[in-house]
Amino acid sequence: MTKSRPERRSWAEPYKIKMVERLKMTTPAQRKQAMETAGFNTFLLLSEDVYIDLLTDSGTSAMSDYQWAGMMMGDESYSGSQNFYNLEANIKKHYGYEYIIPTHQGRGAEHLLSKICIKPGDFVPGNMYFTTTRLHQELAGGTFVDIIVDEAHDPMNLNPFKGNVDLQKLEDLILRVGADKIPYVSVAATVNMAGGQPISMENLRAVHTYCQTHNIKIMLDATRAVENSYFIQQREVGYADKSVAEILKEFCSYTDGCTMSGKKDLLVNIGGFLAINDTKIYEEARNLVVVYEGMHTYGGLAGRDMEAMSRGIEEAVQDDHIRARVGQVEYLGDKLIEWGVPIVRPVGGHAVYLDAKMFLPHLTQDQFPAQTLAAELYIDSGVRSMERGIVSAGRDLKTGKHHYPKLELVRLTIPRRVYTQAHIDVTVESILDVFERREEISGLEMVYEPKYLRFFQSRFIRL
Numbered sequence: 001m002t003k004s005r006p007e008r009r010s011w012a013e014p015y016k017i018k019m020v021e022r023l024k025m026t027t028p029a030q031r032k033q034a035m036e037t038a039g040f041n042t043f044l045l046l047s048e049d050v051y052i053d054l055l056t057d058s059g060t061s062a063m064s065d066y067q068w069a070g071m072m073m074g075d076e077s078y079s080g081s082q083n084f085y086n087l088e089a090n091i092k093k094h095y096g097y098e099y100i101i102p103t104h105q106g107r108g109a110e111h112l113l114s115k116i117c118i119k120p121g122d123f124v125p126g127n128m129y130f131t132t133t134r135l136h137q138e139l140a141g142g143t144f145v146d147i148i149v150d151e152a153h154d155p156m157n158l159n160p161f162k163g164n165v166d167l168q169k170l171e172d173l174i175l176r177v178g179a180d181k182i183p184y185v186s187v188a189a190t191v192n193m194a195g196g197q198p199i200s201m202e203n204l205r206a207v208h209t210y211c212q213t214h215n216i217k218i219m220l221d222a223t224r225a226v227e228n229s230y231f232i233q234q235r236e237v238g239y240a241d242k243s244v245a246e247i248l249k250e251f252c253s254y255t256d257g258c259t260m261s262g263k264k265d266l267l268v269n270i271g272g273f274l275a276i277n278d279t280k281i282y283e284e285a286r287n288l289v290v291v292y293e294g295m296h297t298y299g300g301l302a303g304r305d306m307e308a309m310s311r312g313i314e315e316a317v318q319d320d321h322i323r324a325r326v327g328q329v330e331y332l333g334d335k336l337i338e339w340g341v342p343i344v345r346p347v348g349g350h351a352v353y354l355d356a357k358m359f360l361p362h363l364t365q366d367q368f369p370a371q372t373l374a375a376e377l378y379i380d381s382g383v384r385s386m387e388r389g390i391v392s393a394g395r396d397l398k399t400g401k402h403h404y405p406k407l408e409l410v411r412l413t414i415p416r417r418v419y420t421q422a423h424i425d426v427t428v429e430s431i432l433d434v435f436e437r438r439e440e441i442s443g444l445e446m447v448y449e450p451k452y453l454r455f456f457q458s459r460f461i462r463l
């Protein structure tokens with residue numbers, strides 16, 4: 001009997017490999033020891049003990065020869081570096097904002113924006129929190145309020161735009177606290193903690209119109225806005241024939257500024273920026289950046305870093321690049337769905353998220369199911385993932401109690417242009433093995449907890 005012919009894939013990665021980095025192969029006994037030494041926290045592993053590193057897509061991309069060539073063109077003058085002007089021009093061209101402040105990475109921009117715009121007692125609504133973003137808002141005296149649509153909290157819900165803002169929730173907040181207590185609405189695209197879910201153009205446009213009537217600004221977390229634009233092209237009526245670059249420009253036009261971690265969409269290992277249209281905020285940021293990051297024409301970056309990010313923008317907005325990037329994530333997600341592994345659906349832009357509550361239903365949230373699953377997966381195959389559940393959610397700074405997020409997830413984050421389809425297949429095989437013996441897996445107890453962003457450094461022992 002002949003097998004039926006597979007469906008034509010018709011595309012592969014729009015690049016070829018010119019240089020490789022060798023990986024160490026480890027035994028299960030070595031990995032068990034390494035995980036115990038790391039206190040069952042994948043952040044605390046030595047990277048040399050990791051085989052396939054899906055901890056994060058942040059700063060882990062492979063740069064192109066075009067970007068590396070740009071690194072050689074670094075103008076390392078203290079001020080007025082040519083690379084800053086190249087970066088500024090590309091941000092203006094593709095994101096459309098008026099003023100640019102480079103920062104060492106995304107949280108540097110969040111720090112400046114929060115310090116300038118948020119007063120103690122303010123409220124900052126957003127489409128789900130992100131760890132560093134919310135912390136900077138809180139440290140500036142603000143209170144984060146989640147206004148994402150309810151569907152975002154349901155891993156099985158197939159809404160194509162689970163990153164959307166629920167305008168009713170925004171209106172309720174304004175009625176409760178008054179528009180003058182809301183410095184801006186914080187809109188992320190895509191929404192990392194919801195599983196890399198996009199927000200639609202229609203929704204952002206509606207938020208923009210609504211915010212204008214209340215004179216409230218919208219600040220975009222543009223970290224993965226290119227991936228968001230790709231989803232709009234694929235899923236939203238009226239955008240199929242537009243390029244990702246065109247969609248991105250329109251998308252940003254409904255916002256007043258953005259914070260950016262260039263370490264994701266923009267294909268660099270370090271770098272970020274704050275971009276803004278408001279002259280007053282810009283002047284304040286231009287002044288403050290000197291205090292916290294460096295001169296306003298480098299903001300904590302070397303000239304070569306700015307050049308790599310500038311060139312990264314040009315590559316990031318290419319349709320064939322972004323299709324292959326998201327295509328690889330979808331490949332992993334589709335395989336896991338095929339085998340009945342519980343993941344957040346639809347598959348997001350930068351990562352596949354295992355639903356640890358469904359995967360390990362015998363563990364309570366206090367036994368850290370996602371932290372447990374991430375540790376187990378590493379021991380099985382050397383695949384490193386990240387907890388995105390109760391540990392990441394941290395404690396309420398006022399009450400000191402754990403936040404209990406509805407989503408208890410393990411993130412398998414795909415670096416850009418780094419791993420092959422075979423690496424993804426190995427990852428799937430390992431997850432299936434762990435899934436098969438899931439009932440034997442016991443939970444964890446936290447034995448060390450730092451005060452801020454505890455997921456980076458906390459330590460656990462097995463129950």
Ligand code: PLI
Nearest residue numbers: 056058105106107130132192223261263
């Ligand atoms: O890691 P930074 O400081 O360059 O960027 C902070 C940051 C801001 N917004 C969003 C949506 C992020 O995903 C983000 C960083 N994310 C990390 C490190 C991640 O592993 O997802």
